[in-house]
Amino acid sequence: MATTDPIHVGVLFSRTGITSRVEYSQVLGTEFAIHEINAAGGIDGRELVANYLDPECLPQNYRAMAEKLVQDVRIRVIFGCYMSSTRKAVMPVVEKWQRLLMYPTLYEGFEYSPNIVYTGAAPNQNSAQLADYMTRHFGSRVYLVGSDYIYPYESNRIMSDFILERPGGAKLAERYVRLDANERDFAAIVRDIKDKQPDFIFSTVVGNGTRLLYEAYADAGLDPARMPIASLTTCEAEVSEMEPRAAVGHITAAPYFQTVDREVNSQCLERFRSLYGDAVEPNMCWEAAYFQVHLFAQAMQRSGSDVLERLLPHLLGSDLDAPQGRVRIDPVSHHTRLYPRIGRIDDDGRFVILAESAVGVDADPYLVHHAANAWGIRNVALGDVDA
Amino acid sequence: MPKSGIDRGVAGRMQRSTPDLLRNLRNMRVLVFHPKDVDGELLAQQLERIGCQVITMWPPLAELPEAVDSVFYAVRPDHTPVRCSWTEGEPPVPVIAVINYENPTVVDAALRLGASAVLITPLRPAGILSSLAMAKYQHAALRDSRRRIARLEQKLLSADHISTAKAILVRTRNVSGEEAYRIIREQAMSKRTATEDIARAIIHADGLLSYVSRGQR
Numbered sequence: 346m347a348t349t350d351p352i353h354v355g356v357l358f359s360r361t362g363i364t365s366r367v368e369y370s371q372v373l374g375t376e377f378a379i380h381e382i383n384a385a386g387g388i389d390g391r392e393l394v395a396n397y398l399d400p401e402c403l404p405q406n407y408r409a410m411a412e413k414l415v416q417d418v419r420i421r422v423i424f425g426c427y428m429s430s431t432r433k434a435v436m437p438v439v440e441k442w443q444r445l446l447m448y449p450t451l452y453e454g455f456e457y458s459p460n461i462v463y464t465g466a467a468p469n470q471n472s473a474q475l476a477d478y479m480t481r482h483f484g485s486r487v488y489l490v491g492s493d494y495i496y497p498y499e500s501n502r503i504m505s506d507f508i509l510e511r512p513g514g515a516k517l518a519e520r521y522v523r524l525d526a527n528e529r530d531f532a533a534i535v536r537d538i539k540d541k542q543p544d545f546i547f548s549t550v551v552g553n554g555t556r557l558l559y560e561a562y563a564d565a566g567l568d569p570a571r572m573p574i575a576s577l578t579t580c581e582a583e584v585s586e587m588e589p590r591a592a593v594g595h596i597t598a599a600p601y602f603q604t605v606d607r608e609v610n611s612q613c614l615e616r617f618r619s620l621y622g623d624a625v626e627p628n629m630c631w632e633a634a635y636f637q638v639h640l641f642a643q644a645m646q647r648s649g650s651d652v653l654e655r656l657l658p659h660l661l662g663s664d665l666d667a668p669q670g671r672v673r674i675d676p677v678s679h680h681t682r683l684y685p686r687i688g689r690i691d692d693d694g695r696f697v698i699l700a701e702s703a704v705g706v707d708a709d710p711y712l713v714h715h716a717a718n719a720w721g722i723r724n725v726a727l728g729d730v731d732a
Numbered sequence: 733m734p735k736s737g738i739d740r741g742v743a744g745r746m747q748r749s750t751p752d753l754l755r756n757l758r759n760m761r762v763l764v765f766h767p768k769d770v771d772g773e774l775l776a777q778q779l780e781r782i783g784c785q786v787i788t789m790w791p792p793l794a795e796l797p798e799a800v801d802s803v804f805y806a807v808r809p810d811h812t813p814v815r816c817s818w819t820e821g822e823p824p825v826p827v828i829a830v831i832n833y834e835n836p837t838v839v840d841a842a843l844r845l846g847a848s849a850v851l852i853t854p855l856r857p858a859g860i861l862s863s864l865a866m867a868k869y870q871h872a873a874l875r876d877s878r879r880r881i882a883r884l885e886q887k888l889l890s891a892d893h894i895s896t897a898k899a900i901l902v903r904t905r906n907v908s909g910e911e912a913y914r915i916i917r918e919q920a921m922s923k924r925t926a927t928e929d930i931a932r933a934i935i936h937a938d939g940l941l942s943y944v945s946r947g948q949r
Contacts, residue, residue: 457781457857505749678781711782711861714755 351392352651354379354641355414357425357435358634362402363524363552367582368427370625371449372397374634375424377617382642389646396420400431408434415442421651422641424634426450428551429495436461443653445660447641449633451577451599453499454710460653462660463680464637464672465630466600467708468503471577473715474685475547475598476507478700479575484544485514490534490558491549493521500549500577503715517541526554531561538572539565545596546574555583559591569594573689580628584694592690599629600683601669602696610668633681636667640674670705680708753869757861758783760868761799765792766806766830771853775804775830778857782864792816796824802864804851806830807841819845822878826871828863830855848874890928897931900938 356375358368379393387393396414400406407426414420415438422445426432429452439446439460446458451466479487487508491497501519508514518541522530531554538546550558555578562574574595581603584592603614603626613635614627625631644659645651664673670684682705688696762784766772772788779786792805796818807829818824828849829842842850848867851859894916901912916934920927 455861457778459857502750509749677777709783711758713750713758 349390351394352388352645353394353396353417353419354651355411355420355423355425356395356397357400357407357410357414357423357431358427359402360399364402364427366552366586366625367580367628367630368402370582370628370631371425371427371634373617373621373625374449374627374631375638377620378635378638378642380620381616382638388642389649393642395424402428402431404428404430404434407431408438411435411438411446415439415444421445421653422447422656424449424638424641427630429453432461445651445653445656447637449637450630453496454708454712455499456710457679459679461679462637462674463678463708463710464633464640464674465681466577466683466685467680467710467712468500469709469712469715470600470683470685470706471598472500472503473507474687474700474702475575475577475596476504476715478598478687479545479547479596480508480511480514483573485511486517486544487515488517488538488541488543488546489519489549490546491521492524492526492551492554494524496551497521497549501547504547507715517543522550522554524552524554526550526557528557528561531557532564534558535561535565535567538562539567543572545572548574548576549578550576551578553586555579556586556591559587559595563588563591580630581626581694581696582628582630584690585626587694589692589694592694593692594689596687596689596699597696598685598687600685601629601632602686602688602698603627604688604696604698605669605686606698607668607670609666613668632668636665636672639667640665640672673705675707678708678710680710682707753872754865757865757868760801760864761785762787762802762804762864763797763800764788764804766790766804767808771830771855772806774855774857775851775860778855778860779804779864781857782861784864800825802826802828802868804828804830805845805847806832807838807845808832809837809841822846822875823871826864826867828867890931893928893931893935897934900934904938 356372358371359365360369360372376395379395382388382393398410398414400410411423414423423435423439424447426435426446426448427450432448432452435446436458440458444460446461447464448461449464451471454467485508487504489501489504491501505516508516518537520534548558559574576597579595579597580599617627640660640663643665644656644663647659648655650656661674661676661679664671673682675682684702685706686701687699689699691697762779764772764776764779764786766775766788767790776786776788791811794816802825805827823846827845827847828851829845829847830851830853831838831842832853834852848870849863851863897916898909898912901907901915902909907915916927916930919930923930
């Protein structure tokens, strides 16, 4: 192969379907990074060429399309997946064909594949901090509502463990809605919330349902200053879909918000907007999709090859100054060191950062029990900005 | 329902609080008897990811060290077996057999080891955590039911002794069954011992006396 041949990669995010809004931001985060790499002369002079497919949020399509991508012998790396069900569908394909999947989405942990690198948050990088923040500032009586799939189950398990160890901690309800739930479903849940009066609501509703939940909450006249919705998944992409009044005052834990106060971030956002305008709202999944392509390019620059066994040693242990901070891929877990943050949505739909970790927190994807002492580091790591 | 030592938890999505068995996986000290090869390395690495304390050794030790909570054991019939005292009868800790062939010889060897779960090579990282949890649960459940059965057998035997002793008293002392039991209990209380012991003493004495009376005849 000539050293000027292009490098082909696959990109598997959905442009249509339940979670397409945030996934489309991942498409553009990926495309943006590829654009930057090529504009800077490619990888050792070789152009990076992406093959984009739209699996429409269906796991079986993810599997079939991953198969299709690896049939093309030139494609050895795939960037993709949002919901866990879609990652599980792609995993056997990359394992069988010895390809690499880079997965830029927060998820529930308890996974390691030699063929996957995980660049989104594990629960010890968002759930633990959110539970701590919410119980300290609002109380320990929680109402859990989530979409009906594995990520919400696991997130609620962790939140419940945490809550039930707090004095006066109580789980007032644990409700699940279908991924395609409608206004009526959420209106009923919000009525129940109004009756039960929790200290806060923990939402793991994903996709289009997010907007419906927050709007139903606003319609019921509930007060976010007193009883906010706390989430791990509601990011700028979802907020931009809501009526502005519905989002204000609610809280999300994530390693990245647009409002991260770093030069690297503001420059990155400026470059992105000059190319893409407001096609998508940059968010935690967009940022991970963006920086993971740069991590790949940096590793390939060193390895000179995208064959898994040659590329991986250069990818593992590598680091990069990402918009959120300096991230690093852990060689043992294949997960990424990230910067837990807590943000509250203001009148302009932007996240005001209430607390942030001063140092990167390594992922601990097999941590079963997030007791307060299990992340005692938080006192130095996650200082309240407004304290 | 009898209280078992294990928190089974309720499977499914309505229960969202973690059973102790799963919470404590991370604190386990795991001994891996496996040759130093790709599978042995993968196993140790995955156990470390899970958060266990891992020591790998080959060949297996004849005596199990004190501070071990679980054992992964590579079953190798081709390897001259070490005489392991701890694998005879009920293993003191959960054992997960790691087998390389799924034929009757190897599976039989895994069964004789007293394994509570099995993994087959080539190993994958996925499946190791579940096997460890299953083995831990099954081992504890089996130990609990064995203890329970032993307790019940003891109780049954003791009930049997008491009824025999009662019958002896009814026959020799010409008292009612109720009265006979009262005598046994009073004796036990005054001697500060169990009714079972008094019952055995009565049976013993009765045997002795009938032997003596037979001898005199």
